[in-house]
Amino acid sequence: MIRFAVTFMLVLGGSFWAYILVPVQNHVILPFTSALAWICTSLIHVFDDNVVAAGKIISSPQTGWAVSIEPGCNGVEAVIILAAALLAFPAPWKHRIVGFVLGFFAIQGLNIVRIISLFYIGLWERNACVPGEPCHTVWFEWFHLYLWQALIILDALVVWLIWLRYLPRHPRPQPPQRPTPALA
Numbered sequence: 714m715i716r717f718a719v720t721f722m723l724v725l726g727g728s729f730w731a732y733i734l735v736p737v738q739n740h741v742i743l744p745f746t747s748a749l750a751w752i753c754t755s756l757i758h759v760f761d762d763n764v765v766a767a768g769k770i771i772s773s774p775q776t777g778w779a780v781s782i783e784p785g786c787n788g789v790e791a792v793i794i795l796a797a798a799l800l801a802f803p804a805p806w807k808h809r810i811v812g813f814v815l816g817f818f819a820i821q822g823l824n825i826v827r828i829i830s831l832f833y834i835g836l837w838e839r840n841a842c843v844p845g846e847p848c849h850t851v852w853f854e855w856f857h858l859y860l861w862q863a864l865i866i867l868d869a870l871v872v873w874l875i876w877l878r879y880l881p882r883h884p885r886p887q888p889p890q891r892p893t894p895a896l897a
Contacts, residue, residue, distance in 0.1 A: 724800050724801060725794065729790075732793060746787045749769075749787055749821070750766040750768065753766070753832070757829060757832070776839060786857075787824070788821050792816070794866065796813055798869075799876065802877070812876040815876075823864065823868050835853040
């Protein structure tokens with residue numbers, strides 16, 4: 714257990730350190746986030762053609778409402794947490810890779826639902842504003858900061874727990890048994 718905790722913290726710390734480096738942000742995270750915005754917009758187009766993506770921003774030109782997918786909103790942090798847990802736990806590499814790939818898609822799938830729902834919650838609040846009065850986005854902020862943040866991290870935990878459940882079991886070695894004395 715101590716080995717798991719120490720390895721988890723070291724991998725987590727190293728991964729977050731690499732994550733905040735400017736070259737990683739510019740060449741990996743920002744293109745990934747832009748692709749995420751494009752995927753969300755493509756899915757929205759199934760129902761609503763009045764939404765566009767420009768880089769990491771999803772907007773509705775008709776209403777002026779837009780959301781920007783910032784660091785912390787792209788699901789990468791949850792993927793890093795999952796990866797650290799998978800690497801720290803003693804398991805065959807094949808199972809770690811399968812767990813990472815499936816976990817990545819589970820986290821990003823939920824994150825896509827999150828981004829689209831936040832876009833429409835904000836749009837709904839924006840449309841409910843009275844012209845000439847301050848417009849507040851109370852529901853958008855609550856869902857964004859509290860509900861969805863927790864659910865994305867919880868998704869990483871659930872994926873890891875499911876992964877643990879499907880790891881192959883190795884029987885524990887039994888201590889050698891003393892031979893039973895023969896009765897004469």
